[in-house]
Amino acid sequence: MKIKVVEPVLKANRVMAEEIRRYLGSKGVKLINILGSPGAGKTQFIKRTLEQLENKEIIGVIEGDISTTFDAEELVSLGVEIVQINTKGACHLDARMIKQALEQMRLDGKKVIFVENVGNLVCPAEFPLGEDLRILVLSLTEGLHKPLKYPLAFRTSQVLILNKSDLLPHLDVNPSIIREEALSINNQMRIFQLSSLTGEGFSNWMDYFQNYLSTL
Amino acid sequence: MHEVTVAENIVKIALNVMKEHSLKKINKINIKVGKMSCINEESLQFAFEILAKESGLEDVDLHIIRENELFDIYVESIEGEK
Numbered sequence: 001m002k003i004k005v006v007e008p009v010l011k012a013n014r015v016m017a018e019e020i021r022r023y024l025g026s027k028g029v030k031l032i033n034i035l036g037s038p039g040a041g042k043t044q045f046i047k048r049t050l051e052q053l054e055n056k057e058i059i060g061v062i063e064g065d066i067s068t069t070f071d072a073e074e075l076v077s078l079g080v081e082i083v084q085i086n087t088k089g090a091c092h093l094d095a096r097m098i099k100q101a102l103e104q105m106r107l108d109g110k111k112v113i114f115v116e117n118v119g120n121l122v123c124p125a126e127f128p129l130g131e132d133l134r135i136l137v138l139s140l141t142e143g144l145h146k147p148l149k150y151p152l153a154f155r156t157s158q159v160l161i162l163n164k165s166d167l168l169p170h171l172d173v174n175p176s177i178i179r180e181e182a183l184s185i186n187n188q189m190r191i192f193q194l195s196s197l198t199g200e201g202f203s204n205w206m207d208y209f210q211n212y213l214s215t216l
Numbered sequence: 217m218h219e220v221t222v223a224e225n226i227v228k229i230a231l232n233v234m235k236e237h238s239l240k241k242i243n244k245i246n247i248k249v250g251k252m253s254c255i256n257e258e259s260l261q262f263a264f265e266i267l268a269k270e271s272g273l274e275d276v277d278l279h280i281i282r283e284n285e286l287f288d289i290y291v292e293s294i295e296g297e298k
Contacts, residue, residue: 001237001239001295001296001297001298002295003233003293004293005233005292005294006290006291007291008288008289009222009225009226009247009290010221010222010225010289012225091218123254125254126254127218150254152254
């Protein structure tokens, strides 16, 4: 006999992610999931964003790494609350890990929690964490055609950060090709080309982010 | 890279269906995988084979159907004997 099932394989994660989203919503907090390859500049992007915010206390950060606490240490000096998750080998964060991390974070007075996912363009895309916004950080040094090679990450993210624009003079990369490819996968995507190191192009992103904060 | 997680969940779903419908044996599990899902079919088959055996599911054919418009992975149907 054949039994019709039609059950998503990763349903358990999705159900928990939805619970997290609703729980945070009841506290007036939004979660922002930040994905990207290892070395794309996710930590520096978060760091500069925080540096440019006057009211940092409304932000919390959950740092996901396979091991080590280097990224969390990098952000400690900014005075924001950070919870580190070490996945001990797992290639992505899942909703269960976020639920545990949130138990260690004070939510009163917070509006946004940044989650820096494990550096990986493949797996994190498949695991929602209860986020309101998904940001993909892609560095221009990663070369062309990433949107076509890793379409799921691009399809499921609302914002694309083309990072390390300061290195463009040294690269044989045409950012407009990356833009076109990204938009062919997800035509709603907001794209910001910037350098988290020098700050060039950062004000456009900050305008967008301040506007996002003002709607919360 | 998360094929083991996917395989674990497929086995879990199969065992639930087996219990719910009082099946003696499962012969085939049909799963649908969207073309955007970055699942490696060979790794998934390999992980499934090991995890299924550990859970007492022997000789189960994991049939993977690729769907165009989806980026989901889901168990579509299960074939077995009462």
